[in-house]
Amino acid sequence: MKEETIINFTHHQTAHCENGVVSNLMKHNGFSVSEPMVFGIGSGLLFCYIPFLKVNHAPVITYRAMPGHIFKKFAKRTGIKMKREKFSNPKEAQSKLDENLERNNPVGLQVGVYNLLYFPDEYRFHFNAHNMVVYGKQDGRYLISDPVMEEVTSLSEKELEKVRFAKGAFAPKGHMYYPISFPEKLELEKAIVSGIKDTCKTMLAPIPIVGVKGIKTIANLIRKWPKKKGIKTANHYLGQVVRMQEEIGTGGGGFRYIYAAFLQESGKLIGNEKLIELAKEMTEIGDLWRDFAVEASRIYKNRSRNDAGQSENYNQVANQLDHIADLEKVFFKKLKKAI
Amino acid sequence: MKKEEVPQDKSNLESANFRELCYAIDENGEYTTANSTGWEPKTVALNxxxxxxxDRIEDAKKRVLEGKTSPIEYHMELHKMDVGILASYVGLWQWRVKRHFKPSVFKKLKMNTLQKYAEVFEISVDELKTIK
Known part of the structure; x- marks a missing residue:
């Protein structure tokens, strides 16, 4: 490969990596699509409790669709064709990447976070569904646009290979992807409607671990944790719930604010006043998720505090979640009717 | 969340000198974005x-010194791994990795098995056998 390839690619920081890569690649190809638009059309919003799986020795809750799904649904609903490749051989993965860069084609990569050296140490966990764009190579280093970072960065060949071939759940296996064909004109209206319908359906699904019902299930579990698991473990679990909700990438309030931004933008785009009103409501619900995080943090602030009051505090934050679940149930029923 | 309410608390992001992006509304109720240096409720959760x-690393260390487990478990905890993750990195079944936690089994491990673990932890085989 040539000594130096730098594609003229503009980095825009986003809240979440998957939306960010899609939005930035779309912009690179001349389609101005915002992060909330990608998230909403790709039906990114979710609440799901994943039983039997533990991460960092605590239960897992996700506030967004499974890795890759936002991308897939967005592409399908807007008529974009994607090329995806996975590799068993790291050398082949690298040469395919180099080929694309030489063709002036920036690509998305799925990577593991644990060996991403530019992340603060405290954030480096074994999480394999992070996404970034590679837009060039200079002095043997790959030029990286990581959507959650403010600025672009770079990784050596060895460093990039390591994160592309991280192991464990959702192992990326060198996963590389990029758009190969676009519709003549981007028809967003239909895509917005399908995106919203899909989200309403999931959030109102009659499954105890998903959507509104999933929130209720977690509220009930939280009530039981102090007695069943002991305060110390309960505090660890509760801390993880807040981390999943607020950690880098959610844009705040477990993705509720990004979703509100999507509803507002869509309402204006397709001239639907109801969506603009509902965006306000979703913002208020997002604020309640933030309040829940504040109350929860008062509980786990003292990691090993153990007294009768703690159990009562657990009941209170669980009540907050029940209230949110009730509001979201009403909200998604209204949203379904609004389109 | 209003734009001026986007929290600017001290956090672990500071060490890497970056701020994350949040979505918030401006004075006219229009959605916009703002950078945040961190938020206490999640900093506490992360810490x-x-x-x-x-604690897990300390506990593993203690058990290695007491002869109750092998240094592999200690190094696994040090790398924030669990048995599942470690097994996929070394390319062995989980039950085999768990077996290698037994000090008696660990002592008899072949050089190339030790090598595999050492490579995953990016240390030498000698370092694998000791704990700091």
Missing amino acids: NAIDEIN
């Missing part, structure tokens, strides 16, 4: 998670 890991 607790790290303390939890450090």
Whole structure:
């Protein structure tokens, strides 16, 4: 490969990596699509409790669709064709990447976070569904646009290979992807409607671990944790719930604010006043998720505090979640009717 | 969340000198974005998670010294891994990795098995056999 390839690619920081890569690649190809638009059309919003799986020795809750799904649904609903490749051989993965860069084609990569050296140490966990764009190579280093970072960065060949071939759940296996064909004109209206319908359906699904019902299930579990698991473990679990909700990438309030931004933008785009009103409501619900995080943090602030009051505090934050679940149930029923 | 309410608390992001992006509304109720240096409720949660890991490392260390487990478990905790993750990195079944936690089994491990673990932890085989 040539000594130096730098594609003229503009980095825009986003809240979440998957939306960010899609939005930035779309912009690179001349389609101005915002992060909330990608998230909403790709039906990114979710609440799901994943039983039997533990991460960092605590239960897992996700506030967004499974890795890759936002991308897939967005592409399908807007008529974009994607090329995806996975590799068993790291050398082949690298040469395919180099080929694309030489063709002036920036690509998305799925990577593991644990060996991403530019992340603060405290954030480096074994999480394999992070996404970034590679837009060039200079002095043997790959030029990286990581959507959650403010600025672009770079990784050596060895460093990039390591994160592309991280192991464990959702192992990326060198996963590389990029758009190969676009519709003549981007028809967003239909895509917005399908995106919203899909989200309403999931959030109102009659499954105890998903959507509104999933929130209720977690509220009930939280009530039981102090007695069943002991305060110390309960505090660890509760801390993880807040981390999943607020950690880098959610844009705040477990993705509720990004979703509100999507509803507002869509309402204006397709001239639907109801969506603009509902965006306000979703913002208020997002604020309640933030309040829940504040109350929860008062509980786990003292990691090993153990007294009768703690159990009562657990009941209170669980009540907050029940209230949110009730509001979201009403909200998604209204949203379904609004389109 | 209003734009001026986007929290600017001290956090672990500071060390890497970056701020994350949040979505918030401006004075006209229009959605916009703002950078945040951190938010206390999640900084506390993250710090607790790290303390939890450090406790696990200390506990593993103690058990290695007491001859109850092998240094592999200690190095696994040090790398924030669990048995599942470690097994996929070394390319062995989980039950085999768990077996290698037994000090008696660990002592008899072949050089190339030790090598595999050492490579995953990016240390030498000698370092694998010791703990700091």
